[in-house]
Each structure stands twice: as structure tokens, then as C-alpha cells.
Amino acid sequence: MLKDRKYTKYELVSALTQRAKQLFAGDDPRVETKHSEKLSYIALKEYMQGLLDIESLLNEAKMIYTDQAVAFEDDEDDDNYAFDANEEDKQ
16 A cells, blocks of 8 residues: 555654644645645645655654754753752752
8 A cells, every 4th residue: 555665654654744744834735635634634645646755754854853852852951950959959
């Protein structure tokens, strides 16, 4: 059933999720849509019609994930610093 066998089903889900996020952010659909269609379904229709660049969607999703991971690590450092400051106040 997978149209393009060079990607795993997990990669396709990730790419289509990224496309749905783009649609949510305001990108125009590349297919004819009805008002009631969900963004994930529109992304799937675009994929089935061969209108998506799966590789670029995966790269964009990976960049966002990497940026979030870095931000999370930065937040952890801030939390540890705040925890250390609280420990000093108790002494």
C-alpha cells in the first residue's frame, strides 16, 4: 500500500504530520479540499497524488525535533541552577 517504498511507514507518518503542521500554519493545500476535511487527510491526499517532497518534510521535522531537544537541554540546565540556588538558601 505504501506508494514510495524507500521510506518506512514511520518516516511517512512523520513527513505527513509535518505537512499537516504546515497546513495548520497557513500553507495552501495543493489539492482540492472540502471545508470539513482534516489537515492530516489533506496531507495524505497530497502524498497520494505525488505532490509532496517527503525528504524535505523529514528534514524539516528533524530540524524542529533537534531544536526542541536543544531547548529542552537548556531548560534542564536552568532548572538545575535554580535547584542549586534553592539548596543554598536552605543552608
